[in-house]
Amino acid sequence: MTHLSLEQVGISFTRAGRTTEVLRDVDLKIDKGEFVSLIGHSGCGKSTVLNIVAGLLKASTGGVLLDGKEVNSPGPERAVVFQNHSLLPWLTVRENVALAVDKVLRSKKSRAERREWIEHNLALVNMTHAAEKRPHEISGGMKQRVGIARALAMEPKVLLMDEPFGALDALTRAHLQDQLMEIHLRLKNTVIMITHDVDEAVLLSDRIVMMTNGPSATIGEVLTVPLARPRKRLELVEDPTYTHARAEVLEFLYARHAKPAIAA
Ligand SMILES: Nc1ncnc2c1ncn2[C@@H]1O[C@H](COP(=O)(O)OP(=O)(O)OP(=O)(O)O)[C@@H](O)[C@H]1O
Numbered sequence: 001m002t003h004l005s006l007e008q009v010g011i012s013f014t015r016a017g018r019t020t021e022v023l024r025d026v027d028l029k030i031d032k033g034e035f036v037s038l039i040g041h042s043g044c045g046k047s048t049v050l051n052i053v054a055g056l057l058k059a060s061t062g063g064v065l066l067d068g069k070e071v072n073s074p075g076p077e078r079a080v081v082f083q084n085h086s087l088l089p090w091l092t093v094r095e096n097v098a099l100a101v102d103k104v105l106r107s108k109k110s111r112a113e114r115r116e117w118i119e120h121n122l123a124l125v126n127m128t129h130a131a132e133k134r135p136h137e138i139s140g141g142m143k144q145r146v147g148i149a150r151a152l153a154m155e156p157k158v159l160l161m162d163e164p165f166g167a168l169d170a171l172t173r174a175h176l177q178d179q180l181m182e183i184h185l186r187l188k189n190t191v192i193m194i195t196h197d198v199d200e201a202v203l204l205s206d207r208i209v210m211m212t213n214g215p216s217a218t219i220g221e222v223l224t225v226p227l228a229r230p231r232k233r234l235e236l237v238e239d240p241t242y243t244h245a246r247a248e249v250l251e252f253l254y255a256r257h258a259k260p261a262i263a264a
Helices: 046-054 093-105 111-124 140-153 170-187 198-204 240-256
Strands: 004-015 018-030 035-039 061-066 078-081 158-162 190-194 207-211 219-224
Touching: 004 046, 018 046, 018 219, 035 046, 035 198, 046 078, 046 158, 046 190, 078 140, 093 111, 093 140, 111 140, 140 170, 170 198, 198 240, 207 240, 219 240
Parallel strands: 035 190, 035 207, 078 158, 158 190
Antiparallel strands: 004 018, 004 061, 207 219
């Protein structure tokens, strides 16, 4: 059975009496453990797709199935990491992770097991040393790492990431991409990640889902990235499979589906 399935997903929004169809017939099947990126021009509807999978928005047509069950509300089996960390500022790093763990795993793990699980997830993103700090005392990259730890600590079936590294400088971003690849290799979570960064999409993904421009946006093409794992960014720079995949995505975005305003 397909793990996660988007079936004929469509959505329209009505604003001031005008209805716009943002998504139409979005069909996608994702296997357990797959890392899928969503890429497309700004405003095409990537976050809307993710929010429908998260259960934060309801599709106007079609729907989403996770392990055969229809998704119609948010749930801890679909954890979301946003671009701008959403940590509670008055809690420490450890308390932020603990809040999610205590809420979601109270009935599954004893108090001692939960304490251990919190430490395990902080260690997974190398944040043990800063566990007592509050969000304003740590860098943007560290906050994103805590956000990822908090999401992973909920033991989600699917990790949904909306431009998780978009606000970070290039070096921090590369570091977190490497960490995410390592975590994914170890835990084999199913991931859907939105990105605007073509290299990030190729480096991290098993498949890259490329969306057409809206309104009525849909999936234009899906590119499989047949690169073995673990992947090493330095070794990939000159790998023909890597450069081919990169060129395919660039051609989709800037030739076949260029934004009308910037089309040559
Ligand atoms: N709740 C809403 N009500 C009305 N319109 C909405 C709503 N949510 C999204 N939209 C519209 O849907 C379209 C797609 O938005 P969305 O944020 O999904 O795009 P995106 O591809 O994620 O953009 P970006 O890359 O800039 O983040 C936009 O035109 C947006 O204005």
